Amino acid sequence: MNAEGLSSVEREYIRKHHRHQPASNQCSSALVKHIKAPVHLVWSLVRRFDQPQKYKPFVSRCVVQGNLEIGSLREVDVKSGLPATTSTERLELLDDEEHILSMRIVGGDHRLRV
Known part of the structure; x- marks a missing residue:
């Protein structure tokens, strides 16, 4: 997930709700769109x-x-x-x-x- 361009409020929201911790052989993403x-x-x-x-x-x-x-x-x-x-x-x-x-x-x- 790329946090560039996100406000601190948006980063905290993602951190709060995007809980998956991928293993070394996995990927994960979140989509944020205004x-x-x-x-x-x-x-x-x-x-x-x-x-x-x-x-x-x-x-x-x-x-x-x-x-x-x-x-x-x-x-x-x-x-x-x-x-x-x-x-x-x-x-x-x-x-x-x-x-x-x-x-x-x-x-x-x-x-x-x-």
Whole structure:
């Protein structure tokens, strides 16, 4: 994670909520993006684990297994041109009060190894 360009408040927020400590053979990332829009509007899109294509233009299709609760899986089809065609992802955390969505890649046809 690159902390350049972030305020101390943003760095502390990431440190508070991004808890994964990767092993030497793992990687981890956090995405921080400033958007000039009301939080409730942005969160209403981002929290939709079942519809990542609403805000991720590289996702062409998403099928969810489960009831949209922690542990639910989604199969995501990725548009061509990226180093992936599919990704299987598990919902790890969905916190509506802190506006945090965390998911883990657990499989798929991509260059990431699980």
